[in-house]
Amino acid sequence: MSPVPVPDLPGVGRRENLRDRIRDALRAAIISGKLQPGVVYSAPALGAQLGVSPTPVREAMLDLVKAGLVVPQPNKGFRITEMSEEDLDNLAAVRLLIEPPTVRDVVAVIPKEDIPELRTLAQAIVDAAECGDLVGYIEADHVFHLTLLGYSRNRFLVDVVTDLRSQTRLLGLTPLLESGRLGRSAAEHHELLDFIEARDPSGAELLMHRHIGHVRGLWAGGAEGAP
Incomplete structure (x- = not known):
């Protein structure tokens, strides 16, 4: 063989x-x-x-x-290992229970002086999308979101989300890149920071719902917003 x-x-x-x-x-x-x-x-x-x-x-x-x-x-x-459609649905469902409300809660505690560094992390995601670096995109996205969740000061929550994100499959990233939609999705991270900077917890929570919907739907190869 x-x-x-x-x-x-x-x-x-x-x-x-x-x-x-x-x-x-x-x-x-x-x-x-x-x-x-x-x-x-x-x-x-x-x-x-x-x-x-x-x-x-x-x-x-x-x-x-x-x-x-x-x-x-x-x-x-x-x-x-392979992930079934049901597995991906269940992963997205659990992430929706945890990440949006956590982001909502941390909006009030993220120091204003931390925003520039968070912008740098968000821009790394955009840069990777523009360069067509899918592995770099995943790594930058991982760092950005876990950094945000870290403001919850709940290491158990961060560990759970780390595991959930690691199990996710984004097999639709290549066609997303080729269609030009990956850049628009990457830009959502700056939009999320706009809500955080404006101290708008509801806006940040709603955007996180949409963002995770992309992961399960458009990114994983199903219909956009599938979860």
Whole structure:
């Protein structure tokens, strides 16, 4: 059986916590569909694409095994887990219960002086969309939303949402990019900050409902606003 071709992945470079950087890059590649559900990938092949040795890739993949994103295949590598339509519906439903009301609640506690840094995080999402960097888009989106939720000062909530977001599949990102709609969706993050800066909790909550609807509907390949 010939090895499965590995898609082009951005190198992770020399970072202080290499294992974490590799894990984040692989997680983003899985969520975006660059690493395809049901396919087995070897650590050496992934390491060659990332510019690192197979050892930290295996270590990072073991983290993703715990998260339920991959399944080890003895002497072969790691198989990307598949998500059913029902799974995606249920993930979106739980996220809708948690994220919009949490964003509503943190609007009043986010310091005004933090807004410029949050704008920088939001712009990183827009920049990745404009460059067609889907893996970078997923990573930037992940950082932005978890930073916002962090203002709740509830680490258990952040951990739950981190897991839910990691399980999400955004297999519709490529056609979204090709149609030009990814940039418009990315711009929603600045719109969300507009509501936060204006101290409008209701507006921020409603936008988060719409944003998560995109994830399940348009991004995941179904009808927009499906949840």
